[in-house]
Amino acid sequence: MAAPAADATPRPLPRRHARYIAEAFLPGTLLGSRYHYYYAKAKLGSDPLYPGVCAALRGTTAPLLDLGCGLGLLAHALHADGNRLRYFGVDNDAGKIAAARRAAARSGLADAGFETLDLSRQLPPHRGSVAMLDVLQFFDPERQLAVVDAMAGMLEPGAKLVIRTGLDDGSRRARITRTTDHLARLLGWMNAAPRHYPDADALRARFEAAGLRSSFAPLSGNTPFNNWLIVATRD
Numbered sequence: 001m002a003a004p005a006a007d008a009t010p011r012p013l014p015r016r017h018a019r020y021i022a023e024a025f026l027p028g029t030l031l032g033s034r035y036h037y038y039y040a041k042a043k044l045g046s047d048p049l050y051p052g053v054c055a056a057l058r059g060t061t062a063p064l065l066d067l068g069c070g071l072g073l074l075a076h077a078l079h080a081d082g083n084r085l086r087y088f089g090v091d092n093d094a095g096k097i098a099a100a101r102r103a104a105a106r107s108g109l110a111d112a113g114f115e116t117l118d119l120s121r122q123l124p125p126h127r128g129s130v131a132m133l134d135v136l137q138f139f140d141p142e143r144q145l146a147v148v149d150a151m152a153g154m155l156e157p158g159a160k161l162v163i164r165t166g167l168d169d170g171s172r173r174a175r176i177t178r179t180t181d182h183l184a185r186l187l188g189w190m191n192a193a194p195r196h197y198p199d200a201d202a203l204r205a206r207f208e209a210a211g212l213r214s215s216f217a218p219l220s221g222n223t224p225f226n227n228w229l230i231v232a233t234r235d
């Protein structure tokens, strides 16, 4: 009998690794909020996002810009993966940026920096690799394309552009993704509601026009969402 095809989707981090990273987000005082700790532990332990992105960036040495970095979990995951590239994360949620800075300092991530920035208005100058994970849906279609073009312009040979995003493909998973993102806004987990999920062909065309080679692969793991990992490179 033929062996079953290998599952290409990476697994989330093992629970003990997720807990170890999350401990950097524990409050400094007994009565402080443990919200970020529990969020980080649950997210790292259930979503294949970070192992998928770490695998995509393995072997690269160019500095990484993480657009919409949230708590900066990617910086911790890369460090745990043995990737010591220089990391800079930006997000428009000042509370998350403050928590990201504290946790990175606690974990000794010497080469990680964070800044508050509204990406609907501006992008920081950068050359190297660039990531945008679960953020694209917060922009309208024109801004999405402008952001993707700007990300393509940051790429150097040997560096990678990495995006995880839901795609507008009419699937049941796409509907669940949209509903959950709206719910996250209603419950206050997210500071913005989703505006638009990109179309795969439109993104591919954009990469081609910028002279990049791109690959698209599902990255939902055991979650019910319609998440895709997009990796683009300049030869």
Ligand SMILES: C[S@@+](CC[C@H](N)C(=O)[O-])C[C@H]1O[C@@H](n2cnc3c(N)ncnc32)[C@H](O)[C@@H]1O
Pocket: 049, 067, 068, 069, 070, 071, 072, 073, 074, 090, 091, 092, 093, 096, 117, 118, 119, 120, 121, 132, 133, 134, 135, 138, 191, 192
């Ligand atoms: C689903 S979270 C993803 C966080 C992080 N990329 C990760 O995967 O761990 C989406 C992030 O996008 C950020 N965001 C939304 N709109 C933004 C904007 N206009 N400028 C910068 N960040 C934004 C939110 O604050 C939030 O941290």
